[in-house]
Amino acid sequence: MSSKQCVTVIGLGPMGQAMVHALLGKGHPVTVWNRTPSRADALVACGAVLAKSAEDALIANELVVLSLTDYEAMYAVLEPASHALAGRVLVNLSSDTPEKTRRGARWVSEHGGVHLTGGVNASPSGIGQSGSSTFYSGPREAFEAHRSTLEVLTDTDYRGADPGLAALLYQIVVGMFWTSVLGYWQAIALADANGLTATAVLPHVTELLAGMPDFLSVYAERIDAGEHGGDMERLAMGMASVEHVLYTNADAGVDTTLPAAVAALFRCGMDAGHGGDSVSSLVELMRMAKA
Numbered sequence: 001m002s003s004k005q006c007v008t009v010i011g012l013g014p015m016g017q018a019m020v021h022a023l024l025g026k027g028h029p030v031t032v033w034n035r036t037p038s039r040a041d042a043l044v045a046c047g048a049v050l051a052k053s054a055e056d057a058l059i060a061n062e063l064v065v066l067s068l069t070d071y072e073a074m075y076a077v078l079e080p081a082s083h084a085l086a087g088r089v090l091v092n093l094s095s096d097t098p099e100k101t102r103r104g105a106r107w108v109s110e111h112g113g114v115h116l117t118g119g120v121n122a123s124p125s126g127i128g129q130s131g132s133s134t135f136y137s138g139p140r141e142a143f144e145a146h147r148s149t150l151e152v153l154t155d156t157d158y159r160g161a162d163p164g165l166a167a168l169l170y171q172i173v174v175g176m177f178w179t180s181v182l183g184y185w186q187a188i189a190l191a192d193a194n195g196l197t198a199t200a201v202l203p204h205v206t207e208l209l210a211g212m213p214d215f216l217s218v219y220a221e222r223i224d225a226g227e228h229g230g231d232m233e234r235l236a237m238g239m240a241s242v243e244h245v246l247y248t249n250a251d252a253g254v255d256t257t258l259p260a261a262v263a264a265l266f267r268c269g270m271d272a273g274h275g276g277d278s279v280s281s282l283v284e285l286m287r288m289a290k291a
């Protein structure tokens with residue numbers, strides 16, 4: 001019999017499956033449940049136990065990891081079994097907005113459970129590997145009590161008691177991830193339209209990204225100080241540049257949705273009179289969109 005903590009994992013998409021493999025690999029007994037039961041087949045073959053129902057999965061263990069598409073999925077799965085939430089620590093690694101996360105945490109606590117929010121900064125292939133990390137927020141005591149088991153999945157980065165905090169930090173990072181990835185897909189489409197493969201352009205885009213940490217830190221300091229002077233570059237130059245990108249894509253017959261959206265944002269900055277300021281003045285425009 002294993003001395004390792006028993007864990008329930010609910011939600012067996014690519015992420016949940018990777019988590020179960022990592023836990024089993026470290027000797028943790030794992031109970032699983034998924035809306036589509038066949039997704040548990042390979043895990044059961046590796047030693048996981050498939051619960052008959054979400055209720056049974058909750059009853060099986062104190063520590064319950066949720067890996068679902070969003071918080072609506074959590075209610076869909078757990079509302080019919082909500083009486084079994086009492087005394088459970090739900091580590092919810094499903095993505096959603098900070099507000100929905102806070103509401104979800106309240107809902108769990110109203111049913112006698114404890115809710116820890118997690119935002120996983122890794123792809124399924126990074127689960128159980130060093131170098132990946134997860135934001136956590138919620139009650140510190142519950143986090144500390146389960147930290148060593150959670151560290152089987154990724155490194156842990158506890159950010160505070162507010163259940164929305166891990167979700168907020170995750171959405172900040174993942175928003176940048178998706179826009180960067182779209183920029184990459186656009187670059188590959190343009191390259192492909194000109195007879196270049198993704199592998200051929202890889203060294204060039206990699207070199208660009210390698211310079212990003214320095215770029216970001218210079219701008220972080222200036223933006224926090226409210227400095228948007230045009231001493232390093234000017235928005236007017238950026239406007240011309242993004243139009244060159246837009247027209248190069250258009251000339252190649254490539255979809256221009258993304259470069260057109262980028263050019264439209266730059267145009268807003270120009271129209272607001274920031275042509276002589278840094279491109280970072282767009283941050284001010286984005287802030288004001290809320291007002």
Ligand code: NDP
Pocket residue numbers: 011012013014015016034035036039067068069070072073076077093094095096120121122123124
């Ligand atoms: P998927 O969306 O592929 O799968 C999530 C699980 O949610 C599945 O088991 C699915 O069940 C279940 N589910 C969805 N809707 C419902 C519902 N209404 N009722 C019951 N079950 C439901 O997600 P991933 O596994 O890829 O990711 C899980 C979470 O991790 C997501 O929140 C994602 O944003 C986040 N994440 C994912 C990363 C990735 O690279 N995959 C990276 C970082 C974070 P069924 O099998 O029956 O469809």
